[in-house]
Amino acid sequence: MHFATRGSGRKLRAGISVIGLMAVLTTGLWGPEARAQSFRFNDIRVEGNERVDPNSIVSLLDLPRGQTVSAGELNAAYQRLQNAGIFETVEIAPSGSTLVVRVNEWPTIRRINIEGNSRLDDEELTALIDSTPRRVYAPNVAESDAAAIADAYQQSGRLAATVTPRIIRRGDNQVDLVFEVAEGSVTEIERLSFVGNRDFSDRRLRRVLATKQAGLLRAVIGRDTFVADRINFDRQLLTDFYQSRGYADFRILSVTNELARDRGAFFITFNVEEGPSFDFGAVTASSEIPGLDAAEYLAVSQIDPGDTYSPQAIDNAVTRMERLAIRNGLNFVRATPQITRDPRNLRLNVNFVLERGPRIFVERIDIEGNATTLDRVIRREFNMVEGDPFNPREIRAAAERIRALGYFSNADVEARDGTGPGQVIIDVDVEEQPTGSLSLGGAYSTDSGIGLNVGYQESNFLGRGQTLSFNISTGTDATSSNLTFVEPYFLGRDLAARFSIFYDTSDFDEADYNTRVVGFSPALTFPVSENGRLQLSYRLAKESILDVDADSSPIIQREEGAAYTSSVGYSYTYDTRRTGLDPNSGVLLRFGQELAGLGGDSEYIKTTASGTAQTRVWNEEVTLRATLEGGAINALNGDTTRITDRFFLNTRQMRGFERLGLGPRDTNAPNEDALGGNMYAVARLEADFPLGLPEEYGISGGVFFDAGSVWSLDDTSGFGGNAVDDGFSLRTAVGVSVFWTTPLGPLRFNFAKALSKEPYDRTQVFNISVSTSF
Incomplete structure (x- = not known):
């Protein structure tokens, strides 16, 4: 940090000392008592004060009248006045039996200005300073304020910023205090490098750190500026990364920050010692508490020999054991892990000692x-x-x-x-900290075209920990809006209560009909296991099919109009992405059913399921992902499903085809609208990998293979009485992807080729969408 302060404050204080010393040593003022280093006075006269009461000055002197005073006592009195911080100059001079005190008060601050700042606004910087208008100017406070402003610039990466406090004299013993700011340029991180890493590349380790290298988007990315405090956070991130992968002996030997000659960039080097990667060896439990079965507690550890060692795994095991003790009515039971090394086999043996803890x-x-x-x-x-x-x-x-x-x-x-x-x-x-957010932005995808998004969310509504959100999304051919309220601890339990109101419309270019859905849905969500959550919901909606073209299939024409759907449902989610022991792998499973027919016009049961698994290979450079999903809707009591209920595959679910581009279609109707299907299934295999470009550019690549289909209709009587082919027909596609993390969001560019399709399917070679992470 570099900042300049006005030297006049120091010079003034030096002048004060000289004046005081001259007053003490001037023999014409002191007379015989001065030469004896002592004197006596009966009165104190204060001169030059305007705001400060004379009695206050006399009280600060704290000198007795009518008694002999030494030169040391007089100097101490002088120092007390000087250090009070309210006088610009102080002079003490005996005059016979009277002590004359002449003071010149510091001026009052009339106005405070900050000049030269553009990156940080006045309001932000003014909040950092202690100097205040209509109060006495103090040079030491002004210097401290300059340091605080310079520190704020340091935190934003501008290490070369200087701040100079200056005073402009005005009438009536007033001054304007001006902080002159020279911001300088941003000190970027030109390179992040590592020494001593063997098992992981520099590119992989850079992704772990919060700090980033300066790159193509340096004008809008804030994490590529040097902030010293962020280095400590990076050290912890790097340590957690290695230890969670079995490197129990990992150490960061040093972190060097080298400033370039022009002071415009930093070169940061992490010197690390990886050590070997350990696996768990024997995992046992022993009890020092009579009657406590150690085997019962070992069973909940969920650690198997051969698993990669992880401190988080041990911590989770200890937590499960201690919670089991509480459920068994045993308090103050502690599970203490004792680790022994097997360096030959690179194993760590763990014994959990169950013992009594202190009764606190x-x-x-x-x-x-x-x-x-x-x-x-x-x-x-x-x-x-x-x-x-x-x-x-x-x-x-x-x-x-x-x-x-x-x-x-x-x-x-x-x-x-x-x-x-x-x-x-x-x-x-x-x-x-603020918990509300108002968002306004645009979006584009080949599915929905150009759109506008407006949203408001308060995650701590009225300080009750509740969430209130409102969102409107508009596209070229679709509009979606919803209002949602969530109480995360309904009835004082880990039970999330949600209430949503929604209004959605569509006007697809690919179809000659419109839809409108309006309704509400309350739901309750609660945990059923460490990784599993269950949601119970109800949904009441009015679903309308509007503006059906005369050239559309008779199937759609018969479904035109409004229908009310009243349904109850449940969904179960099993997620190991954060609680799993392997940091490179995770599984997300979902299964749900919806039963419609509790009143309303529609009667069906809809079932959906999906599963996604992900892992990283080749030193975590390549991410492999597999997804399988499907669904079925069965109409009840002789009813038929409507197009608003049936399944379609969008371009995220099945690449290489347009939205509404595959599945049953009335090919005899003039506009050949897609009809959707009562069943669907799709499998996606993906691999994401770096392209060799600088990591800070945020550009990576991928390949994918998709296979799936939509099929089955209740009503197959199409145009001219011809039957619509609603049989199963597998479609497949392959392609490549380019991922780009931009300040506007993560974008995904897909280039796909349909390998197998039906003649009436509508393919798509290229599409853009917002990338979603697993």
């Missing part, structure tokens, strides 16, 4: 800093209340959950000794 109880939980968020929103993240046994692991877990809420910029949770033995007090100190 929670006296109370104190929460501070939450001006808006209610206490109960924070308290519900604790799995304990006052009077419960104290568990340090649960406190750390609660702290992580509080931080994960997103309501606070900082959240510290600490335990301290209580008022009595065996008691602790848990202090929660939070700093709130």
